[in-house]
Amino acid sequence: MLSVNDSKLIFLISQPRSGSSLLQQLLLRSDRISSTPESWQMLQLVHTYKLSNNDGGYNAKQASINFNRYLNEADDGLKLFKEYIRKLGLSLYQDRTHQGNYFLDKTPRYYHIIEELNDLFPAAKFIFLVRNPLSVFASILDYNFKGDYKSFLSSEDRQNDLFLAPKKIGEAIHNNHTFVRYEDLISDPQKELKRLFDYLEIDMGDKDFSSYTIEGKFKDSNAIDSKSLKEHQSPVTNYLDSWKEVIDTVQKKRLAREYLQKLHKVDAYTNVYNIDDIIRTLDAHTHVKKSYFNLSFDYFTIPEKELSIPQLLKKRMYLKLGHKNRI
Template identity: 50%
Template sequence: MKESSLIFIISQPRSGSSLLQQILHSNEAIVSSPEPWQMLPLIYTYKKNSITSAYNPYFAVENFTRYLEETENGIEKYKNTVKQLALNLYEDKIGNHQYFLDKTPRYYHIINELIEIFPKAKFIFLVRNPLAVFASILDYNFKGDYKTFLKSEDRIDDLFLAPKLIEEGIRAKQNSVTIKYEDLINNTEEALSKISNYLALDTPLQMNYQLQGKFTNSLHLDTKSLDKHSKPVDSYITSWKKTINTTQKKKLALDYLRILKGNGSSYYDLEAIEKDLIDYVPNKKKIVTIPLDLLMKKEENLSIFQLIKKRVLIKLQSKIS
């Protein structure tokens, strides 16, 4: 299998990647599987990280790379081995199709490595209004429980690290295509034409799709809306309003947007999104609201004053509620 037969969708979780995957998978030239996650464990054998498990992966990577460096060009040889192993595994899936599509949202962690290993692969970057992403993760993954949501380190990465790395990836990978979720919904034909041209498909992509075989009721695929529809619908564009239904959640969402603005995220007009949120009036008011940073930071990283403030606000909020 040639690396040019690979397509990667790179996105934040909750950005519509499952929808885009189904649209692409419905084309006769493209085959896919529910979130392979194939490249994460392969790349993290040599990529430095802070993951914790039964052994210390940081020391594992330190020692393994040292071991590889004992051989001339050892790391490069290993990367080539990883590449061939990955292509062999993808080849088992591609069959007679032109492309294999790997849709794994957490690949934003390894964008640079994917570009390095597969420079001829196709990269589709999918981005979405960050307010909608925030609300969708809060609703779909945490059922509105913002305290548990903001204690989750991997979800904090999804909120803050993913936009930064994706934006860097878009700049780094010149031969790629970037699609906004909102364009996929509101300007579907134009967005799909852009992807079809990029992939040089004989049969252009169509907006209609149907869940097939391994995707039906898969635990590894977001079927929140996919099994309800057969084409993109606009009902999720402003669905954040249903989730941001209290002044507390509005406070958290505003804090999130303002941090993104400070980080310099540029592929959305954050000023306009912030204004929409400011103008929006939730149907439930909280007299006491807790700032995002107090809920997001680990307690050991808070000052004494911040820790006391956090605990007092949580207690007051629960009593008043």
């Protein structure tokens, strides 16, 4: 008998590098919430039937098509299979929580399966965390790629983080899901957490939720932010403008600007951030090193086989001069 039901589930979803580890630790100050480092468990389970282009050593898209056909050969086959997935998911959550508590699944890349999570767990709570997209761009570039924008932008996975995540999360926000801005969270954590706990119907009591202590399984996990979370015990404003240290060349500034322009076109985070204002702030940032010549965003995101011969030659020349070109 399952003692956990979906009304006791909380999904915390965001772009990577948006502060989800911080928010998770602050929420865990409540003894009504249990959690673990990122589980990714529902991504694995949902993709047993969700159409996908992910390459797992076989044609994943064709596998999904054929598996769905197989399920639909039986009456309500897909519906029944989803119910099995739902029960398995709840069973796995139950093993990691206490009777009557919420379980918080903090996995940013659940942005891929927001609709499926809603379908499987209609009574679950969803919290979406958003952050200034310029800060996200710079943080991924710095933290995950050590400034190597060529590897960063050529990664399909990271392109999804940059574009698909804001689009999906923005749509969810418009569907009246609860969200919090990173900038508001670090400026007034007690106020923002009060709003979130009201949504969860949890009484904060007199406890101070503006600080945290990393304990147990989180300490050595690679699924939490080791850059800032372990250096502090409370939210700090140090990282609001940290993008200025990362965007330190003309090339990086151009790439960041074109990213924001492309993001603007897909209407991501409408009414959450003013992208035009962010671009103006970026334009005013002048502490950058000049470089001999710079390439546009598309040169790094479009596969080389799809570039024209002049574009390919230009990119090859750029990469050849990379050791001289200040990057």
